[in-house]
Amino acid sequence: xxxxxxxxxxxxxxxxxxxxxxxxxxxxxxxxxxxxxxxxxxxxxxxxxxxxxxxxxxxxxxxxxxxxxxxxxxxxxxxxxxxxxxxxxxxxxxxxxxxxxxxxxxxxxxxxxxxxxxxxxxxxxxxxxxxxxxxxxxxxxxxxxxxxxxxxxxxxxxxxxxxxxxxxxxxxxxxxxxxxxxxxxxxxxxxxxxxxxxxxxxxxxxxxxxxxxxxxxxxxxxxxxxxxxxxxxxxxxxxxxxxxxxxxxxxxxxxxxxxxxxxxxxxxxxxxxxxxxxxxxxxxxxxxxxxxxxxx
Amino acid sequence: xxxxxxxxxxxxxxxxxxxxxxxxxxxxxxxxxxxxxxxxxxxxxxxxxxxxxxxxxxxxxxxxxxxxxxxxxxxxxxxxxxxxxxxxxxxxxxxxxxxxxxxxxxxxxxxxxxxxxxxxxxxxxxxxxxxxxxxxxxxxxxxxxxxxxxxxxxxxxxxxxxxxxxxxxxxxxxxxxxxxxxxxxxxxxxxxxxxxxxxxxxxxxxxxxxxxxxxxxxxxxxxxxxxxxxxxxxxxxxxxxxxxxxxxxxxxxxxxxxxxxxxxxxxxxxxxxxxxxxxxxxxxxxxxxxxxxxxxxxxxxxxxxxxxxxxxxxxxxxxx
Numbered sequence: 001x002x003x004x005x006x007x008x009x010x011x012x013x014x015x016x017x018x019x020x021x022x023x024x025x026x027x028x029x030x031x032x033x034x035x036x037x038x039x040x041x042x043x044x045x046x047x048x049x050x051x052x053x054x055x056x057x058x059x060x061x062x063x064x065x066x067x068x069x070x071x072x073x074x075x076x077x078x079x080x081x082x083x084x085x086x087x088x089x090x091x092x093x094x095x096x097x098x099x100x101x102x103x104x105x106x107x108x109x110x111x112x113x114x115x116x117x118x119x120x121x122x123x124x125x126x127x128x129x130x131x132x133x134x135x136x137x138x139x140x141x142x143x144x145x146x147x148x149x150x151x152x153x154x155x156x157x158x159x160x161x162x163x164x165x166x167x168x169x170x171x172x173x174x175x176x177x178x179x180x181x182x183x184x185x186x187x188x189x190x191x192x193x194x195x196x197x198x199x200x201x202x203x204x205x206x207x208x209x210x211x212x213x214x215x216x217x218x219x220x221x222x223x224x225x226x227x228x229x230x231x232x233x234x235x236x237x238x239x240x241x242x243x244x245x246x247x248x249x250x251x252x253x254x255x256x257x258x259x260x261x262x263x264x265x266x267x268x269x270x271x272x273x274x275x276x277x278x279x280x281x282x283x284x285x286x287x288x289x290x291x292x293x294x295x296x
Numbered sequence: 297x298x299x300x301x302x303x304x305x306x307x308x309x310x311x312x313x314x315x316x317x318x319x320x321x322x323x324x325x326x327x328x329x330x331x332x333x334x335x336x337x338x339x340x341x342x343x344x345x346x347x348x349x350x351x352x353x354x355x356x357x358x359x360x361x362x363x364x365x366x367x368x369x370x371x372x373x374x375x376x377x378x379x380x381x382x383x384x385x386x387x388x389x390x391x392x393x394x395x396x397x398x399x400x401x402x403x404x405x406x407x408x409x410x411x412x413x414x415x416x417x418x419x420x421x422x423x424x425x426x427x428x429x430x431x432x433x434x435x436x437x438x439x440x441x442x443x444x445x446x447x448x449x450x451x452x453x454x455x456x457x458x459x460x461x462x463x464x465x466x467x468x469x470x471x472x473x474x475x476x477x478x479x480x481x482x483x484x485x486x487x488x489x490x491x492x493x494x495x496x497x498x499x500x501x502x503x504x505x506x507x508x509x510x511x512x513x514x515x516x517x518x519x520x521x522x523x524x525x526x527x528x529x530x531x532x533x534x535x536x537x538x539x540x541x542x543x544x545x546x547x548x549x550x551x552x553x554x555x556x557x558x559x560x561x562x563x564x565x566x567x568x569x570x571x572x573x574x575x576x577x578x579x580x581x582x583x584x585x586x587x588x589x590x591x592x593x594x595x596x597x598x599x600x601x602x603x604x605x606x607x608x609x610x611x612x613x614x615x616x
Contacts, residue, residue, distance in 0.1 A: 030404065030408050030411070030412060030449065030450045031449075031450070032373075032374040032375070032402040032403055032404070032449035032450075032451070033374065033402070033403035034370065034374070034403060035403040039400075039403075040401070043397065043400045043401055046397075047386075047389070047393075047397050050389070050393065051388050051389070054388050054429075055388070119388075123386065126384065126385065126386065126387065127380060127382050127383070127384035127385075128384050128385060128386045130350055130380060130384050131378075131380075131384040131385075131398075131445065132401070133349075133350060134348055134349065134350065134373055134376070134378050135373060135398070135401040135402060136370050136373040136374045136401070136402065136403070137401050293352070295345060295350050295351035295352070
């Protein structure tokens with residue numbers, strides 16, 4: 001055998017000469033340490049944000065889809081929606097700005113379902129998730145770091161849609177502050193919605209299952225006041241829209257553009273985000289706990 | 297013995313009612329290279345995953361670097377480095393980015409990170425490609441980077457789960473060299489699993505042989521081989537049908553203690569191989585069996601495994 005001196009009871013397997021080498025070579029003072037929750041979250045978020053520009057294929061649809069729907073909805077429904085509004089409100093009613101009405105819809109389309117869940121599944125499959133689990137970072141930061149990156153991304157995705165709205169003449173009744181709150185609420189919605197794909201990713205570790213979570217987007221985004229005001233919805237769609245949190249989110253976002261500072265609408269919108277967030281985050285963090293319990 | 301770097305007591309893990317690890321007792325001293333040798337599915341990786349805090353034991357206890365893996369998992373993580381069986385890397389990052397992130401997750405300062413990167417570049421040994429995306433690396437490059445990631449924080453105990461599986465001979469020797477270096481120069485305790493006899497023999501101070509979740513033998517490679525206590529003559533015959541007849545003939549040779557057969561191969565144990573070789577050849581010739589090769593060797597760890605379990609290890613040599 002050509003290995004080093006075998007240790008036996010009481011032997012550290014190293015002679016004095018070797019210990020001198022250790023003193024010379026051991027990197028001085030390099031000791032692993034815990035750095036705290038915020039450090040861990042920022043490290044994980046930083047990695048996620050670095051990866052985003054390297055996967056343009058994951059981002060481009062989120063840019064194109066909202067712009068497409070925004071343009072198509074205005075082109076096809078503007079006259080009908082404005083006509084219906086005039087008929088409902090009478091000749092003295094203020095003109096109905098369908099472009100302003102559609103901006104929040106486009107934003108919701110941009111931010112709903114955008115997450116790093118597919119990347120998380122890849123990490124699980126590649127074993128990199130295990131490597132992260134073996135570091136001394138807080139377990140919760142593995143998910144929160146990704147969500148912080150998602151929040152930054154959905155805000156970034158909202159900006160081009162908002163600029164398009166400005167170009168088409170949409171203005172905020174609540175000014176710059178209202179626009180900022182609008183972005184934060186959109187980002188908040190995008191953030192809480194990520195809980196669903198993350199829950200599926202952590203529960204299954206299956207990329208196909210994560211991709212299929214996109215289906216959740218449809219009832220949230222279409223069974224609501226995407227195309228017409230709630231007063232003009234009828235039948236089953238009106239009933240479902242009453243229970244769809246996106247209805248209240250859109251109401252809050254629209255109030256910032258079309259109405260002004262309307263506390264009731266804003267509170268309803270924030271409550272909708274909080275309610276969905278409570279469900280989605282509970283699912284996501286339960287799935288994380290389950291995966292940790294199962295062993296990576 | 298000084299406080300053990302790795303200590304397990306009746307460590308057990310079950311999956312769906314089946315024991316993957318069925319009560320393992322280990323004690324690995326600081327500064328030791330300990331090899332966990334066994335065939336695929338023996339429980340090596342499951343044991344390592346428990347020791348690395350990835351998997352909670354079903355029962356029993358494991359202490360690594362002085363900390364209980366179940367109760368003080370964070371402390372264990374601060375003191376261990378791990379390279380799992382498959383290189384656990386992110387193909388979307390570059391090698392440097394991955395190492396920097398790893399250093400950050402272990403709380404290293406910027407200066408320490410740069411110092412460690414400078415040290416580990418030599419180990420990774422891929423020149424400027426370390427700035428390329430990991431997805432473009434070869435298998436050997438990935439394994440070396442994986443090992444570097446495990447070492448970034450200068451751990452006290454290093455776990456290597458089948459570190460050379462799938463590596464070419466040059467990369468394999470490089471890993472062996474690095475393992476020896478880490479142990480000899482830095483005093484790092486190294487716990488490695490392998491299914492390669494040569495690797496266990498070459499690298500390890502002590503070897504634990506695991507089969508079906510239980511440690512069936514433990515000791516230095518020399519002691520284990522000495523426990524078999526016999527030379528081994530290996531005879532390969534031309535036709536598998538002839539093996540039975542050949543075995544019967546060889547069993548009658550004076551000095552032959554045991555004859556095992558596997559396919560077209562006979563394994564003949566004898567106290568004095570040199571003395572028995574010629575009579576064995578004569579006996580084989582006398583029974584009319586055409587012999588393809590006849591070789592003598594000293595016992596290997598495979599012979600130890602064979603003696604204890606009645607089966608060979610699945611792989612008895614490192615692939616070229």
